Amino acid sequence: MARTALQGIIALDFGxxxxxxxxxxxxxxxGAKVIKIESSxxxxxxxxxxxxxxxxxxxxxxxxxxxxxxxxxxxxxGKDLLKKLIKIADVFAENQRGGVAKNLGFDYESVRxxxxxxxxxxxxxxxxxxxxxDYPAYGPMLSAGSGMLSIWKxxxxxxxxxSNSPLPDHMASKQCAIAIMAALDYKRRTGxxxxxxxxxxxxxxxxxxxxxLDYTINKRIPQPKGNRCSYAAPHGAYPxxxxxxxxxxxxxxxxxxxxxxxxxxxxxxxxxxxFSDLLSRIxxxxxxxxxxxxxxxxxxxxxxxxxxxxxxxxAGVVQRAPDTMKDPQIxxxxxxxxxxxxxxxxxxxxxxxxxxxxTPAVPSKPAPLLGQHTDxxxxxxxxxxxxxxxxxKKEGVLESPDIPQK
Amino acid sequence: MTHxxxxxxxxxxxxxxxxxxxxxxxxxxxxxGADVIKIESPxxxxxRSIPPFLNDNPDPEKSFxxxxxxxxxxGITLNIExxxGRNLLKKLIKKADVLVENYGPDYMDSLGLGxxxxxxxxxxxxxxxxxxxxxxxxxxxxKGSNIVDFAMSGVxxxxxxxxxxxxxxxxxxxxxxxxxxxxxxxxxxxYTRPAIGSGQKIDVSVHEVARTGLYxxxxxxxxxxxxxxxxxxxxxxxxxxxxxxxxxxxxGYIRVIALTPQQWQALVRTLxxxxxxxxxxxxxxxxxxxxxxxxxxxxxxxxxxxTQMEIWEKGFQEGIPIAPIYDIPTFxxxxxxxxxxxxxxxxxxxxxxxxxxxxxxxxxxxxPQIRFCAPLLGQHNExxxxKELGLSKDxxxxxxxxxxx
Numbered sequence: 010m011a012r013t014a015l016q017g018i019i020a021l022d023f024g025x026x027x028x029x030x031x032x033x034x035x036x037x038x039x040g041a042k043v044i045k046i047e048s049s050x051x052x053x054x055x056x057x058x059x060x061x062x063x064x065x066x067x068x069x070x071x072x073x074x075x076x077x078x079x080x081x082x083x084x085x086x087g088k089d090l091l092k093k094l095i096k097i098a099d100v101f102a103e104n105q106r107g108g109v110a111k112n113l114g115f116d117y118e119s120v121r122x123x124x125x126x127x128x129x130x131x132x133x134x135x136x137x138x139x140x141x142x143d144y145p146a147y148g149p150m151l152s153a154g155s156g157m158l159s160i161w162k163x164x165x166x167x168x169x170x171x172s173n174s175p176l177p178d179h180m181a182s183k184q185c186a187i188a189i190m191a192a193l194d195y196k197r198r199t200g201x202x203x204x205x206x207x208x209x210x211x212x213x214x215x216x217x218x219x220x221x222l223d224y225t226i227n228k229r230i231p232q233p234k235g236n237r238c239s240y241a242a243p244h245g246a247y248p249x250x251x252x253x254x255x256x257x258x259x260x261x262x263x264x265x266x267x268x269x270x271x272x273x274x275x276x277x278x279x280x281x282x283x284f285s286d287l288l289s290r291i292x293x294x295x296x297x298x299x300x301x302x303x304x305x306x307x308x309x310x311x312x313x314x315x316x317x318x319x320x321x322x323x324a325g326v327v328q329r330a331p332d333t334m335k336d337p338q339i340x341x342x343x344x345x346x347x348x349x350x351x352x353x354x355x356x357x358x359x360x361x362x363x364x365x366x367x368t369p370a371v372p373s374k375p376a377p378l379l380g381q382h383t384d385x386x387x388x389x390x391x392x393x394x395x396x397x398x399x400x401x402k403k404e405g406v407l408e409s410p411d412i413p414q415k
Numbered sequence: 416m417t418h419x420x421x422x423x424x425x426x427x428x429x430x431x432x433x434x435x436x437x438x439x440x441x442x443x444x445x446x447x448g449a450d451v452i453k454i455e456s457p458x459x460x461x462x463r464s465i466p467p468f469l470n471d472n473p474d475p476e477k478s479f480x481x482x483x484x485x486x487x488x489x490g491i492t493l494n495i496e497x498x499x500g501r502n503l504l505k506k507l508i509k510k511a512d513v514l515v516e517n518y519g520p521d522y523m524d525s526l527g528l529g530x531x532x533x534x535x536x537x538x539x540x541x542x543x544x545x546x547x548x549x550x551x552x553x554x555x556x557x558k559g560s561n562i563v564d565f566a567m568s569g570v571x572x573x574x575x576x577x578x579x580x581x582x583x584x585x586x587x588x589x590x591x592x593x594x595x596x597x598x599x600x601x602x603x604x605x606y607t608r609p610a611i612g613s614g615q616k617i618d619v620s621v622h623e624v625a626r627t628g629l630y631x632x633x634x635x636x637x638x639x640x641x642x643x644x645x646x647x648x649x650x651x652x653x654x655x656x657x658x659x660x661x662x663x664x665x666x667g668y669i670r671v672i673a674l675t676p677q678q679w680q681a682l683v684r685t686l687x688x689x690x691x692x693x694x695x696x697x698x699x700x701x702x703x704x705x706x707x708x709x710x711x712x713x714x715x716x717x718x719x720x721x722t723q724m725e726i727w728e729k730g731f732q733e734g735i736p737i738a739p740i741y742d743i744p745t746f747x748x749x750x751x752x753x754x755x756x757x758x759x760x761x762x763x764x765x766x767x768x769x770x771x772x773x774x775x776x777x778x779x780x781x782x783p784q785i786r787f788c789a790p791l792l793g794q795h796n797e798x799x800x801x802k803e804l805g806l807s808k809d810x811x812x813x814x815x816x817x818x819x820x
Contacts, residue, residue: 012611014603031631035596039603058674066635134738137777139751144731149659150738153670156746160585163575168668169740170656172574174630176584181775183595183628188776190602191423191447195781197606199420203780211757211775214746216586218483218772221758223467224743225770226479231467231743236562236583239466244562246571246580253652255581257566318557325563327572327581329651330637333626336567341552344623345634357638359627363600366530367615368607 013040014368018193019390020100021046021091022075023115025053027148027178028132028209029104030071032185036100037074038361038370044098044386045077046091047379048408051105056379063352063378063410070358072376073348078387079380079408082113086406091115093391095123099196100189102130107143117204126202128192130185136208146209148175155213160220163235177213184212242290243269243301246327249310255327256310258301258317265322266290272320273304350375380409422448423781427605430454430507431488432495432516435462436621437545438484439587440594441515444601445487446774446783452507452799453490457818459792460485469766475792476765482789483771486761490790491799492820495526499819504528506804508536512614513601517545520555530616541604543597543617550618559621564589568625569633577653589625596624657707661740662718668740669723671730674700681735685726686717763788796820 018041024030030045030053037043047053052062053072059065078094081087095101101120103110110116110131117129131137134146135154152158152171162169188205196202214221220231236245238259246255260266263286270278278284278300283293290297305313310326317324326332333339334357346360363370387393387407401407420426425448431441432454445451453460464473465480475481494500508514514533516523523529523544530542544550547559562583565571575582600617608614633651661668673679676698683692691713696702703710718726723739730737741749747758747770759773766788774783800806800820814820 012607014607016610035599039599064639066639067632070631070635135751136755136757136775139754141727141731141751144727145736146738147659147672147736149655150670150672150736153738153740154746154749154751156741156743157585158670158740159742161574161582163579163582166576166579166582168661168663170576170653170661171659171670172570172584173654173658174570174573174633176570176588176629179629179631180588180592180595183592183599184775187443187447187595187598187602188778190599190606191783192778192781194602194606195420195423197609198426201780203778205776205778207776208751208755208757209775210746210751211755211772214752214757214772215775216588216591219465219467219479220585220743221747221772222479222483222769225747225758226469226766226768227467227471229467233585234583236580238562240464241560246562246566246583248580253572255566255572257562257571259560259562261560318554321558323558323560323563325559325567327566328569328626329572330569330633333569333634334637336626338548338552338554338557338622339626341554342549342620342623344627353639356635358635359631362596362620362624362627363603364618365600365604365615366617367611367613368603 011367011369013371014365015039015041018042018100019044019098020102021094021098023101023103023105023110025105026055027071027175028181029102029130029185031179031182032189033102034071034073034075035183035186035363036189038363040368040371041100043075044094045072045075045377046080046082047077048079048081049379050081050083052379061352066356069350069353069356069376073358074371074374075377076382076386077377077380079383081406081408084406086401086404088114090391090406092123095120095127097390098124098127099193100128100130102185102189104132106145107133107137121202126196126200128189128196128202128205130189130205130207132181132185132207132209134209136211137206148178151177151181151209151213155210156220157213157217160217160231160233162233164233169233177209177216180216181207181209181212237294239291240287242287242294243297245298247302247305249305249308249313251309254310256305256313256324257327258322258324260322268320269317269322272316272322275300275304346373348373348375351378378410380407383407383409420448421781422783424449424602427512428452428510430511430514432514432518433545434460434517435465435480435484435587436590437515437517437594437597438462439591440543440597442484442487443595443598446785448781448783451488452795453485453488453790454493454504455490455792457492457494457820463792482763482766485789486771487786488790489795489798490793491796492793494819495528497817497819499814499817501526501528503800503804503819505536508533508540510803511537511540512605513541513543515543515597515601520546520550534614537614539608539614541601541608541614541617543601543619545593545597545619545621547620548622549620554622561587561590564621564625567622568629570630572651573630573653573655575653576656581653588629589621592628593619593621593624596628654704657704660707660711662711662714664718664726665722667723667742667745669718669726670738670740672736678735681733682730685730685733685735689717759785761785761788764791793820
């Protein structure tokens with residue numbers, strides 16, 4: 010088997026939700042040994058939003074390729090075991106509610122006394138060092154608290170509502186992985202670890218930098234544009250046949266516009282003074298959109314996408330999960346993978362998207378049950394005897410699943 | 416092992432052949448300390464024509480979109496469609512660590528600049544290529560765009576109001592997700608290079624990364640629901656307003672996360688336990704989702720008694736997660752962004768001074784930073800071509816006239 014990029018690296022995931030756990034998953038896919046530090050008393054909150062702690066689809070997606078140790082950090086013995094793990098670790102990452110890691114005795118200052126060259130990433134919603142550092146934060150609050158949500162709406166919506174997906178959590182997680190990777194390379198070259206304090210609101214704000222410049226330089230408060238684009242028309246999501254089905258279409262160039270008029274059977278639009286060039290299309294965009302809807306509405310979204318793409322016009326189905334599961338390119342790329350999890354059985358998950366030619370990513374493995382690898386970690390990494398492990402389980406310091414394992 | 420370096424990636428040189436689609440990838444590497452050389456065609460990156468512009472003046476040096484996403488980079492012009500241009504690029508590749516491009520499948524190969532050729536010039540080179548829909552497959556020649564890639568990510572169908580068109584997220588979400596995944600891979604390739612003794616090739620499909628990376632949960636959630644007796648699927652429609660409701664206050668809107676009964680009770684206490692909210696039905700999350708319009712009408716009587724900050728802080732004391740919906744100026748002046756000095760003054764020779772969002776993190780050893788403003792078109796031609804490649808100023812004149820630089 011080829012060498013992996015992070016072979017030999019040990020990362021401790023004391024995270025919850027997405028921002029840290031999803032970022033650390035990328036390290037696992039690059040070959041790091043990732044150990045999730047958890048216990049029944051301090052569950053990753055995504056485990057709590059399912060019928061049973063091992064059956065959460067969100068958790069089982071985010072925490073693939075990790076090992077789990079069930080470790081009660083409220084006990085002195087539990088703390089000692091975590092200290093032993095820290096001694097052999099390269100990375101420690103946490104996004105518990107602000108103050109939790111410190112109260113347990115595992116803030117950066119304490120951790121680096123145990124392992125001076127540790128890379129320690131901490132991420133709170135509003136970041137450390139501000140008045141709201143200890144405030145809990147979920148993804149939908151971060152688009153709100155960053156300015157991003159204020160412009161995530163159609164101009165005629167009464168107020169912005171964003172999405173039921175937890176974005177920008179899954180952007181923060183990628184920044185988390187970038188930061189740890191860069192810190193690992195710095196450590197490789199200099200021997201030094203460091204502390205990184207990431208604010209998830211700031212990740213969101215970083216994604217709309219031009220809007221901030223429009224305000225700080227032009228002194229103009231950016232207004233929401235919805236699906237409109239100031240230099241393309243048609244540009245939007247258009248309804249198709251069926252319940253709540255849509256296709257996104259964007260026409261930028263004259264060439265795309267002429268293809269669009271031909272393939273939709275409306276060559277007359279190219280001659281129509283309301284639509285013949287970009288400026289007139291932008292001026293008459295409401296009228297244009299009505300005409301486009303008349304064409305899309307009786308058609309299937311997939312059919313519209315195919316007709317337009319074959320004619321060289323950018324178009325794409327506004328996908329739901331079942332669409333993705335039949336998307337021919339997704340299938341061709343093997344971008345989804347079926348994994349068998351001991352509790353929930355066979356399910357589809359997004360596959361590993363990392364494509365490195367010389368150090369291939371590690372194939373996806375199911376997320377761990379809570380404490381699934383407690384014995385293995387204690388034996389192999391902490392060199393503990395079976396008897397010690399058994400006793401600590403009796404005392405409730407260690408925990409492993411009480412269901413039969415495969 | 417004790418040499419000082421300013422940034423985590425100081426010492427690496429990145430050749431940046433991207434346009435607006437991959438600009439954020441190399442921008443982040445520049446903030447982390449890498450020497451990023453943006454290589455534009457003599458006509459300039461099309462990203463220079465993306466608004467907003469300084470005073471709405473559509474000048475290639477005045478695009479805020481361009482200057483934001485190309486800060487921390489130096490810039491040269493080079494036409495790689497000329498033989499001479501390719502030869503200059505090859506000279507640069509000899510001294511580079513990474514090359515990033517987003518021309519699309521087969522383009523670099525067609526110029527003799529594919530990975531197999533590059534590694535003959537420099538076996539240590541890491542080459543990262545972005546494509547819209549992959550290097551191969553049924554969509555290989557399909558066209559992407561910001562809205563098309565976002566539509567296919569699975570997030571758009573959940574964005575906005577039910578009954579209205581799904582709503583585009585501001586910014587460039589699909590391209591930025593792909594950019595960040597590319598960064599993770601590029602740094603991993605640099606990290607592992609001494610151990611394996613060579614660079615490598617990285618392929619990033621914007622469609623694949625956006626679909627698997629922006630809202631990865633929707634596939635397993637749906638997949639879980641397919642079993643008889645399995646949990647109900649999270650409805651894939653636009654429910655942001657009812658699941659994470661938004662209410663007005665005296666001075667702006669707030670967003671409330673009341674998922675558990677405890678959180679709902681804390682919200683009711685925060686609002687002074689009004690009788691109308693004590694009806695047991697309201698404790699049921701699903702009931703609240705089903706009756707979110709009625710609830711909104713009731714809630715606004717109470718939420719409008721507070722300012723954003725008052726209800727946020729009182730909610731915290733009671734145990735209900737609330738967030739203010741900041742507009743752009745309010746976030747800049749917010750207590751947290753101010754305390755963390757998130758916004759950074761950057762001066763640009765044409766645009767002047769502006770406050771930019773800085774890197775979203777604080778580091779103790781190698782603080783990432785906006786190291787300098789975005790380059791003017793060809794600003795560093797002399798610095799790179801003359802000082803590094805040994806061309807004369809006269810050579811530059813000839814190359815300029817010939818359309819090479």
